[in-house]
Amino acid sequence: MSGHSLYQPQSPFMKWMERRLPIAGLIHSSFVVYPTPRNLNYWWTFGGILTFMLGVQIITGIVLAMHYTPHVDYAFNSVEHIMRDVNYGWLLRYLHANGAAMFFLAAYVHMFRGMYYGSYKEPREVLWILGVILLLLIIATGFMGYVLPWGQMSFWAATVITNLFSAIPLVGEPIVSWLWGGYAVGNPTLNRFYSLHYLLPFVIAGVVVLHIWALHVAGQNNPTGVEPRRDTDTVPFTPYATIKDSFLMIVFCILFAWFVFYMPNYLGHADNYIPANPAVTPTHIVPEWYYLPFYAILRAIPNKLMGVVALGASIVILAFLPWLDTSKVRSARYRPLYRQFFWVFVVVCVGLGWLGSKPAEGGYVIAARILTLYYFAHFLIVLPLLGLFEKTKPLPNSITESVLHGDVPLGASAPPPVKT
Amino acid sequence: MNLKRTILAFAAAGALAGALATPAAHAAEQVTPPRQSWSFSGPFGKYDPAQLQRGFKVYKEVCAACHSMNLLRFRNLAEPGGPEFSLAQAAAVAAEYKIKDGPNEQGEMFERDGRIADAFPAPFPNDAAARAANGGVLPPDMSVIAKARTYERGFPWFVLDMFTQYQEQGPDYLTALMLGYREKPADFTMPSPTMQYNMYFPGHAIGMPPPLSNDRVTYDDGAPQTLEQYSKDVSAFLMWIAEPHLVARKRLGFQVMIFLIVFAGLLYFTKKKVWHAVDLEPGAVEKKA
Numbered sequence: 257m258s259g260h261s262l263y264q265p266q267s268p269f270m271k272w273m274e275r276r277l278p279i280a281g282l283i284h285s286s287f288v289v290y291p292t293p294r295n296l297n298y299w300w301t302f303g304g305i306l307t308f309m310l311g312v313q314i315i316t317g318i319v320l321a322m323h324y325t326p327h328v329d330y331a332f333n334s335v336e337h338i339m340r341d342v343n344y345g346w347l348l349r350y351l352h353a354n355g356a357a358m359f360f361l362a363a364y365v366h367m368f369r370g371m372y373y374g375s376y377k378e379p380r381e382v383l384w385i386l387g388v389i390l391l392l393l394i395i396a397t398g399f400m401g402y403v404l405p406w407g408q409m410s411f412w413a414a415t416v417i418t419n420l421f422s423a424i425p426l427v428g429e430p431i432v433s434w435l436w437g438g439y440a441v442g443n444p445t446l447n448r449f450y451s452l453h454y455l456l457p458f459v460i461a462g463v464v465v466l467h468i469w470a471l472h473v474a475g476q477n478n479p480t481g482v483e484p485r486r487d488t489d490t491v492p493f494t495p496y497a498t499i500k501d502s503f504l505m506i507v508f509c510i511l512f513a514w515f516v517f518y519m520p521n522y523l524g525h526a527d528n529y530i531p532a533n534p535a536v537t538p539t540h541i542v543p544e545w546y547y548l549p550f551y552a553i554l555r556a557i558p559n560k561l562m563g564v565v566a567l568g569a570s571i572v573i574l575a576f577l578p579w580l581d582t583s584k585v586r587s588a589r590y591r592p593l594y595r596q597f598f599w600v601f602v603v604v605c606v607g608l609g610w611l612g613s614k615p616a617e618g619g620y621v622i623a624a625r626i627l628t629l630y631y632f633a634h635f636l637i638v639l640p641l642l643g644l645f646e647k648t649k650p651l652p653n654s655i656t657e658s659v660l661h662g663d664v665p666l667g668a669s670a671p672p673p674v675k676t
Numbered sequence: 677m678n679l680k681r682t683i684l685a686f687a688a689a690g691a692l693a694g695a696l697a698t699p700a701a702h703a704a705e706q707v708t709p710p711r712q713s714w715s716f717s718g719p720f721g722k723y724d725p726a727q728l729q730r731g732f733k734v735y736k737e738v739c740a741a742c743h744s745m746n747l748l749r750f751r752n753l754a755e756p757g758g759p760e761f762s763l764a765q766a767a768a769v770a771a772e773y774k775i776k777d778g779p780n781e782q783g784e785m786f787e788r789d790g791r792i793a794d795a796f797p798a799p800f801p802n803d804a805a806a807r808a809a810n811g812g813v814l815p816p817d818m819s820v821i822a823k824a825r826t827y828e829r830g831f832p833w834f835v836l837d838m839f840t841q842y843q844e845q846g847p848d849y850l851t852a853l854m855l856g857y858r859e860k861p862a863d864f865t866m867p868s869p870t871m872q873y874n875m876y877f878p879g880h881a882i883g884m885p886p887p888l889s890n891d892r893v894t895y896d897d898g899a900p901q902t903l904e905q906y907s908k909d910v911s912a913f914l915m916w917i918a919e920p921h922l923v924a925r926k927r928l929g930f931q932v933m934i935f936l937i938v939f940a941g942l943l944y945f946t947k948k949k950v951w952h953a954v955d956l957e958p959g960a961v962e963k964k965a
């Protein structure tokens with residue numbers, strides 16, 4: 257659907273340029289005339305929000321890096337130096353720390369959107385898998401970033417997470433000391449995490465380009481899950497999508513600003529204001545909220561190796577979603593049963609997140625086991641079977657029809673036109 | 677994915693969380709500190725300079741004997757949004773301290789009077805000395821202690837806190853800690869004779885003797901010289917040294933919020949106008965070929 261460039265350069269310079277590097281034409285065809293389904297709702301604005309947040313993280317991160325010292329003896333105090341003495345350093349740091357949380361929030365909304373509307377289905381499998389790769393990359397980036405302030409949680413999170421690799425039979429221990437660059441988390445670990453934390457966002461940016469490329473080849477899905485067929489099914493990206501995206505992006509910024517300016521430490525952990533101390537283990541080692549569901553899955557399994565496998569599988573399984581979901585119908589709008597299961601799944605994920613923040617004991621472990629089981633059952637049992645047995649509702653013939661006549665196909669008693 | 681469903685889902689998640697919370701709510705090692713009212717809470721909160729000045733006096737005359745405050749510099753005392761001493765007052769405070777400097781041209785270390793650019797000197801030369809003087813426990817550095825201490829809010833409070841902006845767990849805990857010394861209950865075994873029983877300290881056995889008592893510090897501004905008042909003042913002071921730009925942050929936040937809300941409103945109406953034609957009739961969008 258990306259189509260040929262319809263761009264007509266006006267000025268002599270742009271004409272000259274267009275014959276040598278048609279970048280203006282590329283931008284024009286991708287972000288101006290690019291046709292987007294006219295019925296996209298606000299859940300579709302989160303891709304743009306993610307791109308914006310990536311920009312925020314990169315810009316604030318680069319400036320923070322100018323003042324940060326990656327050394328075990330100075331890291332904690334250099335962050336405090338940023339907070340106290342650098343002009344607007346407190347703003348930069350709070351933007352970056354809360355920005356990471358907002359990034360994950362947007363990524364999760366974006367993914368649940370994809371799940372609800374079946375955006376991973378043919379022909380968007382590669383687009384979806386690139387998304388899963390992005391998720392893995394942001395998880396890794398966020399984790400390494402969290403280690404940099406070198407507080408108690410930084411240190412112990414690094415210790416716990418790198419130690420997971422020791423569960424691998426035979427080569428586990430050597431791999432862990434290779435990751436550490438020594439026999440414990442220490443200065444070499446901090447240095448390499450810093451280096452990688454600077455590198456990965458640019459890798460993410462590269463994968464985002466592929467992701468958007470794949471999006472522009474397959475075209476956007478839409479709330480009906482029915483591909484655009486007629487001219488009236490789509491509207492040009494600019495001004496329609498641009499203005500809608502901008503509006504929600506600013507609304508999202510209000511939420512972001514609420515945390516940054518009014519409760520900047522709410523999403524963090526008090527223990528990370530205690531300088532790292534290898535001799536003192538905190539009572540509860542808890543990761544940031546956005547890792548909690550995965551952490552709950554890890555701890556739900558009594559065997560360490562199997563726990564690590566389950567943790568990995570809980571993310572990797574997402575990449576197989578296009579093939580695990582056997583339904584021909586994309587959108588949950590027309591899948592009454594799937595819609596119920598979808599919300600159960602959302603609740604299970606939130607529940608796992610809550611359990612991840614609790615100590616791994618007693619009733620919590622039992623609950624975490626049940627929810628972990630359900631998490632995997634959703635992908636391995638519910639989705640494959642639903643597609644075979646679910647009686648789906650009739651699809652509209654086109655997007656336009658669904659917009660104008662509601663979701664009843666023409667011929668049936670059509671309600672009067674509704675506004676979207 | 678309409679709003680009602682979303683809200684329902686969150687409500688269900690909340691109910692689930694609540695149900696799970698009850699059976700395992702056992703490990704309540706920490707007693708919840710009572711909530712205090714703070715001048716710096718809420719979206720328009722500001723430190724009260726008079727309170728910070730009193731808190732500083734308590735700190736300097738009592739706590740500084742054992743606790744360091746490495747990240748605070750004398751000049752901070754005169755910065756806006758803090759205790760707002762004059763520069764001359766800050767310099768006078770600095771001059772009361774001897775700072776180790778050097779080496780000089782002869783290669784020797786020497787002591788000189790403090791200047792406003794210096795950091796507050798620590799009471800002990802190193803952690804081992806601090807431990808040795810305190811029955812084997814280290815008095816922690818106070819620079820960010822108000823952000824490094826908290827207590828668990830539990831469900832549903834932690835959700836509500838997002839809306840009420842309650843985030844003064846640190847100073848609430850510090851105040852409670854100062855006021856929390858009690859006779860040891862009969863069935864409690866103290867791990868070491870130099871320790872004290874404190875209601876709010878996790879585990880209750882604390883290595884810090886009760887630092888404050890009525891009339892311990894003389895206030896020049898007529899504020900009551902009570903244990904309670906001292907505790908609140910020193911906690912507010914500790915909050916300020918942990919978060920010295922809080923006032924500027926909240927002030928800027930308000931401006932940013934106003935800007936974003938107005939901007940979002942304008943974008944909303946622009947969006948409505950742009951989409952007006954499409955919402956009315958499908959063919960209305962002209963396709964430039």
Ligand code: HEM
Pocket residue numbers: 299300301302303304306307310363366367370373375376380383384386387388389390391394460464467468471475476477478574
């Ligand atoms: C660095 C993080 C990411 C960025 C910057 C990003 C960016 C974008 C953008 C700009 C769009 C187009 C707008 C939209 O449809 O919302 C998009 C679409 C999409 N993204 Fe992402 N994304 C990210 C992560 C993910 C993840 C983690 C997944 C899921 C595993 C994912 C899956 C998708 C899918 C399936 C679409 C097509 C949606 C549709 O048309 O229905 N993305 N992404």
